[in-house]
Amino acid sequence: MELYFLGTGAGMPSKRRNVTSIVLNLLAERGTCWMFDCGEGTQHQALKSPVKIGKLEKLFITHLHGDHIYGLPGALTSRSYQGGDTPLSMYGPKGLRAFVETSLLVSDAHLAYPLEIVELEEEGLVWEDDAFRVTAMRLEHRVECWGYRIEEKDMPGKLLTDKLRELGLPSGPLYGRLKSGQDVTLPDGTVVRSADVIGPPIAGRTVVILGDTRYCDGARELARGADVLVHEATFAQNRQELALAYDHSTSVDAARVAGEAGAGTLILTHISSRYQEEEADVLLHEAQELHADTHLAHDHFSYTIARKPAGAL
Template sequence: MNGACACGVIFLGTGAGMPSKQRNVTSIALNLLDERGFYWLFDCGEGTQQQILHSPVKLGRTEKLFITHLHGDHIYGIPGMLTSRSYLGGDTPLTVYGPPGIKSFIETALSVSDAHLTYQLHIVEIADEGVICEDETFRVETARLEHRVECFGYRIIEKDQPGKLQLDKLAELKVPAGPIYGKLKQGQDVVLEDGRTLHGADFVGSPIPGRIVTILGDTKYCKGSLQLAQHADVLVHEATFAMSKQELAYAFDHATSVDAARTAQEMGAKTLIMTHISSRYQGDDTDLLLQEAMAIHADSHIAKDFWSFDIPKKS
């Protein structure tokens, strides 16, 4: 867990509402597969592209941008990020997902500023809860949260991987290495030269479970956050205020550190990382938020700008 880690969750901005000297406004990068070489961004507050310059994130290798809601501290960095991606040689398609209105915001900003992108930009406005994108490796689900404007949280699910080929069993049977191993790994049946038939399922271990990362937008304690957080390996949850400011938090549809910890604990999330911290909590003041959360959910952390959390593959 450090600022140099390139695989896992990377926090580019962890403040709430407006930037402070210690925290920029919200943006998070996710990279679960180094070999894939792509980054996904979640929210893009003002100054995100500047924050990226001080991180391992490669803007030209950004593949998707997920927007939780349309408040300025989550979207004002989008036009600059999109145009800079062109200047940095980004030529692969980029897809933006977000609530209704995100398309109008982006297209207006690019049109008024006469911006010309060197890549295909796709904008998907989320019409309903459920699966919004899926490929051979990941599935992303979304649910509505409770905030002053329409707001979504995202659940990133890595699909289970095939189990490991049991080489010791094959060695005992004197099965020659080569293409046969590849076929067995894929679960196929193989007939050897000596007439023996090997069934792939007999030589492959149990599937390796994929990782689950839940990244929530601004929200108070609600059904949607509980749904998305269930059994997550990492839950990223806002904690704008300490418990002593609960009335203020609820008045503006935000969460306290206790709300975040309750969500993690009740839904069996492994690691809780709190972000979107009010500027009233500076320096050691954030220890209060952490102590409140850890009293409920021991594996809790407070994110800070450029801090990262590695999420190793399961075995």
């Protein structure tokens, strides 16, 4: 599981930062990737990266400001040309369907795959299968805006094969039964309990990706106990009044959310174009004073979310 940042700027692109788009690489887990927001030029950014638009399985939109959605028509059509023929699901605020369908209609675009668009109405569960769960909550921004919490479910521990060999069990079908949770009775009447030969469970990982927001309860609730929190940091702390006026966050706001939520790694993104090159370091240093485990994302920055040791739930 890896986060890859295609665009990390705010409002409008700059020479150093394109507008917002983040990819959650799940190739190892499910052979696909998920995208969060798709600002103008996202498909061009993908061409300079390992990201394959054809591998997109889900696309989550936080809100309908242009710097988060103007790349959608190009990315959706390019997915067809890059071999994407499997269904694609999109999630986002009311109005997303009208934007996408109108863009495709007036440009006479034809997709080679089924497209499902889900407009969010209530906070809570967005999607779930046997391996992942996605929930969403409203944030505080000038327009309806959502944050997403992606939770990988815990996995069963590994089969303790050394212990099985000590008990005299040859490898084969019995191993599979024990791995699936079934107890096994040996020819001599000995009962081997599955629970005794399975190691501790492997904890799932939790990633929280927020849209544009001022400091708010929704952000804190979504981020509670997350392994990684991606939070906007449009301004430095000396621009707090400007941040409040436009319903954005400062680097200190982001660090406060991470600390109060007990989140692990904090990654700052959505950086105003006023902070170029070394000037952006002030955002990082301000956040690190409150939350030491903080990174400042830049375009094509990647971060691998490592698994916790077995049993560390």
